[in-house]
Amino acid sequence: VPKRVVIVGGGFAGLATAGALEGAGLEVTLVDQHDYNTFQPLLYQVATAGLNAGDIAYPLRTLVRRYGSTRFRRGTVDAIDFASRKVQFEDGGAVEYDYLVLASGATTSYFGVPGAEEHCHAIYTLDDALGVRARIFSQLERASALGPTPAGLTIAVIGGGATGVEMAGALAELLTLALSTTYKELDPALARVVLVEQRERLLGAFDEGLARYALRQLKRRRVEVRLGVEVLEVGSEHIVLASSAEGAVDLPCGLVVWAAGVAAGKLASCLDLPMTRGGRIVVDEMLHVANRPEVFVVGDVAAALALRTNSGAGRTSSTGGDAGQAASLLPQLAQPAIQAGEHAGLQILRLRAGQPLEPFVYRDKGTMATIGRRAAIAEVPLWRPRSGASAPSVRLRGTLAWLAWLALHIVTLLGRRNRASVLLNWSWRYVSWRRGPRVIIGG
């Protein structure tokens, strides 16, 4: 009888596990609440109307079909019975496992800021991104129809990490373009993008020179960057900011995008496993939770205190409950998720073969962020260092980094049709300066 593996979550981590187990003669079931994988690095482009939602979603069934014996089960996991090794679904069904890989991702964490959960828009899921898009254009239409209000055309982005910087840059470009072409009746001076970061600098995980470049590029796009500023409260049409220089300040705004941190999802919270303050499940260097050798936890949901090969250059989450441990925790990004997912798959094969387990070692392949058209930053190690060692990095910025960013995202996107569609939309946009699918559907 082949051993049964259940992978909960069809994101980067879960798919990497499924890939590693391909053709190994195991009975693999991939579980997700959606029937598609979301290419999260491009969510902000869906939110700012540069891409279709369908362009960055790829059917999980099409993916697992490639992995011979892998099955897909759509369903929301209700509970996991570790004792009898069973995953229970909300729809009443269940699947049993010999090995479990938990890769269920995270949700947005608002760190208890009053009103934030109620009034902020997150950008972690495809529905989030479509919600942000609908809100932006609804505000513009409202201002055009009834006249602008002080709040209406101001957008606040909370969090100066890579997600916040990319979002703020894309919003600034979108608003500039929209007001100069399709909303000519509105005064361009009324449209403001405000980027708020608690620390004194942007992009804490990047080199300081690159972060300063990003700051200059944002300012050129008329993004108001507020460093060393905390969010005290979020209301329906305003936020309250606080800094040591100015004290508490009220900022009217029509949309607040929260890009300041993620925490464990609903599922992880109810599993009764040890968690960090930021809400991630604590794993050992084998990616196990305590006393469960048949359970691996990978991706955003895992707090891996793992060894890494290039410790200086890794990006960490910009703010958040895990900040105290940031130096040793893996960042919640695609690369750590993919590598850990693959590692978990390989360990399951070793377990089956009776071989000893290997600790997970993260290999830093570099990080990138885009501020806007022809403006990106990248930090890439010059060579792949041996375990424990570190390699010097090459730092890129400007057009070259931007072209590298475009190429990398096209290449890593799932599905040839999606790749062609994204290429089409980007060519269209960057050549004609027009926006792509910028309509409010289901909003």
Place this chain on the structure above:
Amino acid sequence: VPKRVVIVGGGFAGLATAGALEGAGLEVTLVDQHDYNTFQPLLYQVATAGLNAGDIAYPLRTLVRRYGSTRFRRGTVDAIDFASRKVQFEDGGAVEYDYLVLASGATTSYFGVPGAEEHCHAIYTLDDALGVRARIFSQLERASALGPTPAGLTIAVIGGGATGVEMAGALAELLTLALSTTYKELDPALARVVLVEQRERLLGAFDEGLARYALRQLKRRRVEVRLGVEVLEVGSEHIVLASSAEGAVDLPCGLVVWAAGVAAGKLASCLDLPMTRGGRIVVDEMLHVANRPEVFVVGDVAAALALRTNSGAGRTSSTGGDAGQAASLLPQLAQPAIQAGEHAGLQILRLRAGQPLEPFVYRDKGTMATIGRRAAIAEVPLWRPRSGASAPSVRLRGTLAWLAWLALHIVTLLGRRNRASVLLNWSWRYVSWRRGPRVIIGG
């Protein structure tokens, strides 16, 4: 002071009016509750996961920008004050007019069939189409996860007109493909598409030979066509059908698509204007409502008893409350909407110039319908006849008609980016036989 024209509705009819008024020195305001135009002839392809929703939606603001002085106002019309010539919006705003063109479209009409409004899925709007798509894949996922139920994999399509035939054909192709590739664990025999038509033949508006061809093509795709069958009732997991041969029969089904008719929208119903039994606003041959020379009504919302140049070949709605008048009412299709919209615009220019009005004459340019891959029918007049006369038609079917259908829809689609994207999706699908954007978003 330039005269003010308000056009309510950004569909085929409304846009044709805006186009006719371009550059005439009038102050034109185009009003719609959405910020996009929907290319309705391809809605069924969005519903059956062949196209992205964004591919057939085009931003109205981008459109009106081309028409110099035309403005766009997004808003849901709450009431129209004909006496003071004012259009009132739900959001509290209002616009005044000298001339009004009402092109607000229709909604699905269920003709009082019990349970139909509650349980049927329509395909008149983009949200409708996305709802159908989500339902299809949810049913497949459910059957895969928990085992198939008798109802789960049966889809009923009500209405054997062009919309119903296109929908049934596309559904059959989608299910065949899905079960042979991505849902291999399901028995293909369980997936059924049942097309129900009240009359004894399909496609009442087409030539009988073409209708027989369509029937054969549907059967080849394993669509079960039930002619002379009425729908008595619709439940959550079944419908009740009745025919003189079999009496009342209960059919378990997981999805019921209603393609049997449209009626006036909410707005038209509360305007206190004379309406047909099918719920369309009665207009005279000038496209006026009684005693309102400054108001034109065009498109699906208008019941135009208009003259037509090629009276034999026009397609009429397949079933419906207006059936008794079908011979003289214009069908609710793109061509009559475009021509009437343009006519209304030209009449406004004549009114302003003090010239007498001209009656609206519909010029039949032919009709088309697609059953599936390499199978379509088309009926096109050989030449454009003079008013009142009629021209013989050429009838096409099979691959040639299908290629003509593809070409016509690509050419008439709004926006070059959308055209390129649809071309990409179709090439992909018809070359590789794979489906395009088939994921459940927001479902």
